[in-house]
Amino acid sequence: MLLSKSCVYGLRASLYLASKKEGEFIPIKRMSDKLEISFHFLTKILQQLTAQGILESFKGPNGGVRLNRPGTDVQLMDIVLAIDGEQLLTECALGLPGCGIKNPCPLHDKWAETRDAIKAMLEHTTLTELVEKGRAENLRLTTDGGFDILFED
Amino acid sequence: MLLSKSCVYGLRASLYLASKKEGEFIPIKRMSDKLEISFHFLTKILQQLTAQGILESFKGPNGGVRLNRPGTDVQLMDIVLAIDGEQLLTECALGLPGCGIKNPCPLHDKWAETRDAIKAMLEHTTLTELVEKGRAENLRLTTDGGFDILFED
DNA sequence: TTATATTAGGATAAAAGAGTCCAAATAATC
DNA sequence: GATTATTTGGACTCTTTTATCCTAATATAA
Ligand code: SF4
Ligand code: SF4
Numbered sequence: 465m466l467l468s469k470s471c472v473y474g475l476r477a478s479l480y481l482a483s484k485k486e487g488e489f490i491p492i493k494r495m496s497d498k499l500e501i502s503f504h505f506l507t508k509i510l511q512q513l514t515a516q517g518i519l520e521s522f523k524g525p526n527g528g529v530r531l532n533r534p535g536t537d538v539q540l541m542d543i544v545l546a547i548d549g550e551q552l553l554t555e556c557a558l559g560l561p562g563c564g565i566k567n568p569c570p571l572h573d574k575w576a577e578t579r580d581a582i583k584a585m586l587e588h589t590t591l592t593e594l595v596e597k598g599r600a601e602n603l604r605l606t607t608d609g610g611f612d613i614l615f616e617d
Numbered sequence: 618m619l620l621s622k623s624c625v626y627g628l629r630a631s632l633y634l635a636s637k638k639e640g641e642f643i644p645i646k647r648m649s650d651k652l653e654i655s656f657h658f659l660t661k662i663l664q665q666l667t668a669q670g671i672l673e674s675f676k677g678p679n680g681g682v683r684l685n686r687p688g689t690d691v692q693l694m695d696i697v698l699a700i701d702g703e704q705l706l707t708e709c710a711l712g713l714p715g716c717g718i719k720n721p722c723p724l725h726d727k728w729a730e731t732r733d734a735i736k737a738m739l740e741h742t743t744l745t746e747l748v749e750k751g752r753a754e755n756l757r758l759t760t761d762g763g764f765d766i767l768f769e770d
Numbered sequence: 771t772t773a774t775a776t777t778a779g780g781a782t783a784a785a786a787g788a789g790t791c792c793a794a795a796t797a798a799t800c
Numbered sequence: 801g802a803t804t805a806t807t808t809g810g811a812c813t814c815t816t817t818t819a820t821c822c823t824a825a826t827a828t829a830a
Contacts, residue, residue, distance in 0.1 A: 465618075465704065465708060465712070466619055466709075466710070467710065467712075468817075468818090469712070469817080469818065470817080470818080472710070472711055472712045475710075475711060475724075476711060479723065489776095491775080491776065491777090492776085492777075493775095493776085502818090502819060502820075503820095504819070504820055504821070505818070505819050505820080507777075507778085508779090508818095508819090510777090511777080511778065511779080514777090514778095521776095521777060521778090522776085522777080522826095522827080523775085523776055523777045523778080523825075523826045523827055523828095524774090524775060524776050524777080524825095524826055524827025524828050524829095525774065525775040525776065525827065525828045525829070526775080526776085526827085526828070527775070527776045527777065527826085527827070527828090528776075528777085529777085540724075551618070555618060556619075557619070557620065557625070557628075558625055558628060558629060558758070559618070559620075559622070559625045560757065560758075560759070560760060567757060568756055568757070569751075569756055569757055569758060570632065570747040570748070570750045570751035570754075570756045570758070570764070571628075571693075571742075571747060572756070574738050574742060575738070577734075577738070578734055578735050578738045581730075581731055581734045582731050582735075585727050585728070585730070585731045589724075589727055594723040594724060595723070597723045597726075598722075598723035601723075603721055603722055603723045603725070604713065604720060604721070604722055605711070605713075605722060605723070606713070607713060611723070621787075621788090622787080622788065622789095623787085623788080642806095644805080644806065644807095645806085645807075646805095646806085655788090655789060655790075656790095657789070657790055657791070658788070658789050658790080660807075660808085661788095661789090661809095663807090664807080664808070664809080667807090667808095674806095674807060674808090675796095675797085675806085675807080676795075676796045676797055676798095676805085676806050676807045676808080677795095677796055677797030677798050677799095677804090677805060677806050677807080678797070678798045678799065678804065678805045678806065679797085679798065679805085679806085680796085680797070680798085680805070680806045680807065681806075681807085682807085
């Protein structure tokens with residue numbers, strides 16, 4: 465798998481948050497219900513995102529989490545880096561230790577191209593962009609149901 | 618990680634085999650030494666490749682494994698499919714169950730492009746091609762040492 | 771001030787991936 | 801026929817990832 469499960473959940477949750485009114489705190493419980501992710505697990509993941517400054521959290525009634533920056537300023541790569549780290553950008557195809565351009569393996573050239581494509585995609589896609597697309601085309605963030613089900617309260 | 622460790626080891630071993638005289642059986646022990654991979658682990662992996670018809674094995678003294686087809690006919694994708702299965706081609710970015718074009722998530726379009734690039738790379742690269750490149754430029758298949766160390770007996 | 775809703779954080783459990791070990795089967799050589 | 805070199809296959813262990821649970825801290829509201 466390209467991204468860990470934690471990372472995927474983090475992305476889904478971030479998209480959910482980006483679809484909400486800016487500044488509003490959303491309880492994790494609500495998100496885990498809507499997104500069909502284990503509440504406790506999602507909590508752990510969002511704690512990471514909070515620790516990394518991507519989310520902001522607030523305790524107590526009316527508490528929850530929200531994006532720390534507008535969704536237009538959050539790239540998918542930000543989430544991926546916060547959860548999976550640089551692995552995706554550094555590790556690669558033949559996974560030899562201490563890799564890079566200096567001492568490449570035979571796959572390096574081809575792999576580097578592919579990896580750059582992945583990187584570019586993650587860096588050039590913002591949360592808001594996907595939310596707008598999802599809303600316009602009623603795409604899904606869960607197993608069943610379209611984007612719209614996320615907005616029923 | 619894009620490819621499992623088993624898969625990476627399988628690729629490295631297949632490249633090794635493709636660099637050898639066609640038809641020659643190579644003992645797994647020799648490969649595991651050269652490639653610095655645990656003998657027992659590599660054995661398990663190569664058993665999978667043998668079961669999938671990518672390699673052929675022969676027991677006893679002078680035994681070992683060899684490619685079942687010429688290296689020019691073996692794509693990287695063949696190895697990846699044999700070890701990691703279709704996961705890479707079917708699963709994806711947001712990893713929603715039962716995914717596909719019918720009921721996509723907001724990332725689908727962008728992801729599909731990226732995934733196709735990965736797929737194309739793996740499908741259009743043959744073992745022989747990489748071996749020739751590795752030989753010509755003395756690239757490496759192990760932590761230290763160039764391609765050439767693989768050929769000392 | 772008490773009850774309630776929430777995140778934070780630690781401990782633990784279950785599942786998957788990676789790696790090791792051993793006995794059995796097979797083939798060549800002595 | 802006995803010994804040796806090799807693959808096969810199963811059982812097992814270790815590590816990492818995924819998931820669950822419980823308690824504490826914090827903020828609101830009654
Ligand atoms: S040389 Fe390049 S492709 Fe090969 S393992 Fe290193 S970074 Fe990856
Ligand atoms: S819709 Fe496409 S990108 Fe999204 S999870 Fe499914 S296959 Fe992957």
